[in-house]
Amino acid sequence: MGGKYATETLQANEGGIARAAAILRAGGLVAVPTETVYGLAARADSEEAVGRIYEAKGRPSFNPLIVHVPTIEQAERLAVFSARSRELAQDNWPGPLTLVLPRREDAELAARVTADLPTLALRMPDHPVMAALLEAVDFPLAAPSANRSGFISPTSAKHVLASLDGRIDAVIDGGASRSGLESTIVAVREDDTVEQLRPGPIEVARRNSGSGTGSIEAPGQLASHYAPGKPLRLRADDRADDEFMIGFGEIAGDCTLSEAGNLEEAASRLYACLHEGARSDKPRIAVASIPDRGIGAAINDRLRRAATPPD
Ligand code: TXA
Numbered sequence: 001m002g003g004k005y006a007t008e009t010l011q012a013n014e015g016g017i018a019r020a021a022a023i024l025r026a027g028g029l030v031a032v033p034t035e036t037v038y039g040l041a042a043r044a045d046s047e048e049a050v051g052r053i054y055e056a057k058g059r060p061s062f063n064p065l066i067v068h069v070p071t072i073e074q075a076e077r078l079a080v081f082s083a084r085s086r087e088l089a090q091d092n093w094p095g096p097l098t099l100v101l102p103r104r105e106d107a108e109l110a111a112r113v114t115a116d117l118p119t120l121a122l123r124m125p126d127h128p129v130m131a132a133l134l135e136a137v138d139f140p141l142a143a144p145s146a147n148r149s150g151f152i153s154p155t156s157a158k159h160v161l162a163s164l165d166g167r168i169d170a171v172i173d174g175g176a177s178r179s180g181l182e183s184t185i186v187a188v189r190e191d192d193t194v195e196q197l198r199p200g201p202i203e204v205a206r207r208n209s210g211s212g213t214g215s216i217e218a219p220g221q222l223a224s225h226y227a228p229g230k231p232l233r234l235r236a237d238d239r240a241d242d243e244f245m246i247g248f249g250e251i252a253g254d255c256t257l258s259e260a261g262n263l264e265e266a267a268s269r270l271y272a273c274l275h276e277g278a279r280s281d282k283p284r285i286a287v288a289s290i291p292d293r294g295i296g297a298a299i300n301d302r303l304r305r306a307a308t309p310p311d
């Protein structure tokens with residue numbers, strides 16, 4: 001693809017993780033598998049390294065990053081935990097839950113990570129490769145999804161290379177992401193109320209009533225996101241000749257999310273099907289109806305954004 005980096009593909013073994021740790025220590029960028037999607041990691045304590053993330057993704061600097069940690073103790077050195085947020089961390093970490101908490105003033109973090117917000121997004125991922133990498137280094141890792149800004153999130157090393165080859169130092173190939181949708185994001189407020197900022201694999205709070213309208217608190221939650229680069233039609237019963245069909249349950253497709261109608265399976269395959277649809281020679285994509293219960297709500301959230309044309 002060309003670019004200023006010769007992007008290395010690393011194996012998900014001891015050697016690959018050691019190499020990735022060395023690149024990160026030196027301030028480089030490594031795409032790393034997690035249980036949700038692949039993340040584009042850089043050391044979170046370096047302005048320069050974090051600046052490279054924004055540059056490689058073409059991400060607007062006002063959109064803050066999630067910081068990944070290996071332990072709750074490390075998280076507590078970066079943000080102020082209340083009884084409620086500690087309980088949420090203990091119940092759900094490691095796992096696909098991101099907590100937005102007040103940032104500690106003495107946190108050793110680059111200012112760019114939080115884009116000048118007084119809050120910090122934190123997560124402890126549940127993936128052996130990401131966990132080993134976090135253990136191998138002695139700094140937290142800032143990691144947004146490893147895709148060009150606005151494009152579909154990656155659930156394989158191949159997806160990462162499709163949008164970032166030549167723009168990052170390395171990718172660790174850890175196979176397909178298990179969960180397949182980005183983490184649930186909740187903010188814990190000063191009065192200990194919990195507000196959901198992004199639906200995802202874990203349900204802890206009802207969707208906040210102002211969500212989708214009014215002020216955008218998670219700036220990445222702009223209406224148009226995860227865009228496959230072509231029109232997307234939702235709740236389709238069948239396909240037109242010029243459409244790539246993404247099926248579910250009884251409705252078969254060119255790519256089917258889950259023949260059995262299983263929502264977890266559908267979540268894990270969503271981005272792979274969107275990537276396939278984006279690559280196909282069909283100019284449009286149609287997607288079958290997905291029930292709005294459980295993780296189906298998070299799938300429909302991503303699909304609505306994918307269907308919204310960019311400004
Ligand atoms: O599953 C995930 O969360 C993946 C993996 C790699 O961990 N990461 C991910 O990062 O999805 P990203 O950058 O694609 O999405 C992070 C979201 C953005 O919408 C951003 O605006 C929001 O988190 N965010 C980050 N810091 C925030 C803060 N302090 N307050 C509110 N929203 C924040």
Ligand code: MG
Nearest residue numbers: 144145153220
């Ligand atoms: Mg993203």
